[in-house]
Amino acid sequence: MAIPNPKPIQNNIQEGDDASLRSLSSEDVSQAPRGYCCAKSINPADGRGRKLHLLQMLVLPFIPILALIIQTSILLHDMMVARNEVMEINNQVTIATELGKVVTRLQLERSEVAFYVYTNGSLLRTNLSKRFELTDDALRNMSSWPPVSLTFEGHTIPYMDKESFQRNLTHFRENILNSEDSSIKDVVSWYTSLNAALLEHLTQQIKENDNSGVWRYLLAFKNLLKSIESTGISMVYGVNYFGQGYLQKQNYINYITHDAIAKDLLNTSLNYVSQMKQEYQESTIIMRNYGDIKRKTDIILRNINTTKNYSEALEYFDMMATYTDQLRKIQRSLRVLIQDYVDENIQSSANTEAVGIAVLVLVLSVSPVIIWLVKNAVATIQLYAANLAKKAKELKREKKKSDLLLFQMLPPSVATQLKQTRQVPAEYYASVTVYFSDIVGFTEIAAVSTPLEVVTFLNKIYKQFDARIECYDVYKVETIGDSYMVASGLPVKNGSKHITEIASMALDLLAGSSQFKIPHRKSERLQIRSGAHTGPVVAGIVGSKMPRYCLFGDTVNTASRMESTGEASKIHISLEMKKALDLIGGYKTEHRGLVDVKGKGLMDTYWLTCKEGGPNRTLEMEAPSFLEEDEDLEPVFIKRLRNESYF
Secondary structure (H helix, E strand, C coil): CECCCCCCCCCCCCHHHHHHHHHCCCCCCCCCCCCCCCCHHHCCCCHHHHHHHHHHHHHHHHHHHHHHHHHHHHHHHHHHHHHHHHHHHHHHHHHHHHHHHHHHHHHHHHHHHHHHHHCCCCCCCCCHHHHHHHHHHHHHCCCCCCCEEEEECCEEEEEECHHHHHHHHHHHHHHHHHCCCCCHHHHHHHHHHHHHHHHHHHHHHHHHCCCCCCHHHHHHHHHHHHHHHHHHHHHHHHHHHHHHCCCCHHHHHHHHHHHHHHHHHHHHHHHHCHHHHHHHHHHHHHCCCHHHHHHHHHHHHHCCCCCCCHHHHHHHHHHHHHHHHHHHHHHHHHHHHHHHHHHHHHHHHHHHHHHHHHHHHHHHHHHHHHHHHHHHHHHHHHHHHHHHHHHHHHHHHHHHHHHHHHHHHCCHHHHHHHHHHCCCCCEEEEEEEEEEEEECCHHHHHHCCCHHHHHHHHHHHHHHHHHHHCCCCCEEEEEECCEEEEEECCCCCCCCHHHHHHHHHHHHHHHHHCCCEECCEEEEECCEEEEEEEEEEEEEEECCCCCEEEEECHHHHHHHHHHHCCCCCCEEEEHHHHHHHHHHCCEEEEEEEEEEECCCEEEEEEEEEEECCCCCHHHHHHHHHHCCCCCCCCCHHHHHHHHCCCC
16 A cells, blocks of 8 residues: 555547546636627727627616607607697687678578568668678687688588688678578578588587597587578578568478478587586576477478468567577587687696606706716726726636646646546555666665755656656656655556566656765665556545555555665566566566565566567667756646646
């Protein structure tokens, strides 16, 4: 049994162990493994990586900011569009209101003119000049005039402007007042044509805005206007009935038609706006003659011939005028309701637009601050990354040193397992070859040399030995004083190669040592005594403070006895090793005979002389590099570790 000493890895170590070696080396945190998408080019610690990292970190927060700006801009645009639509609706409501006033004035004018005609020019009910002036005021107060086309008695007047409309209206009035041939049919037909043209335009405007929230109110307003219009027309025929005592068939049909249309349109308007229904019910309660209206309506519907009665016609006219006035009062309330609704929408749109503008201004104001803060944060991160990379490189160098030292103390495969699992179980090897050597006369040399000379001498010879065994698949177990112990076949099994590897190595070391001069005694040549044996061993890690890879078994003791019972400049081997070499071939041995081995008794042993082909072949080929005394020899596995890219 022996306690191990640091030993470099063999040159022909298997590929699996190389992978284990590489896995132990620390990598720089600023470098990513080859083949990964995030390589050193985006390392925040280097120049190009700093720029790319800064760009990425600035773009990332800018994306949601940009999205928020775009979203806010779109919302603001939608708000402005909605506000413009509300303003347009407000303009159209204003136009509709003004147009409704004109229609109302024309309806009242129609009633007055019709009464004038029915009573053969009687002015008992009102002053027509005052009525005409009120209608003209409503026309003058209109802010804009719609392009209306008037169709009367088969003639069409296309696209009348306000002045043309006013001229035609004035001309009709003069004819009514100055002509004795005017009939109720002419009056109704003329005013109905005017109101129909204006109401048609009002209807078209409401259709254009049927997507707005005010459409219900506008439709109710339009239907109420039409209901009042139809009520006014039916009232004319009712006045005609009481004034003439009967209604002709066509006039009777017209009365029934317009009366039904008026009631239907009124019900539709009341259903569109619930406030109107309540106000209408209250109005019918307030009207004392509401029941008389129903009664007179029933009389007209029966159309029984009766005598002319101008007072009853006037009474009916006054009742219907009061009724239409109540409807117009509801119409005015509806106009106020529409205006309030539009004003509320305008205010809401203005508030929403102001909030949108404020949000956009806030986002635009905060964005540079966010970008500046992100830039400072990235700069801090990059500075930290640079410091971290520097520390990582220092750590890598220290890790490299510790790995190199560890791999000299333990076999790389065992060291890898020890680092990963912290426990390496002992292993049985059925066949390995163990080699021992020592320096002949070392005790005498040490006795006459200074300690420094002894250490220098041993260091120089062992460094050259260490360099030479790199050429073979062997593992240096230990050095104790002048004793040098090497084994093959462990910790990585190599079949039966361990026998030839140790044999070739022993011959190589023997040939080289014969040419080695002792540094402080140049006249003396180095002589070593070698021994080797083949057999089973148990190997494992021993100790925890300074763990060592140790070999146990009779094979180790026998190999040590082969060396101690050998002779200078010779390689003493056991019978077991000689038989193994004979099976492989290529080596010459010489029988030594029986040797009394301590603890073993008599053993039949042999000298390993050379490889087949001549005793000086190894020396001639290998001695030149072996004897370069001034070369700073470094184990091959150390050079390999230094040159690995992951360092």
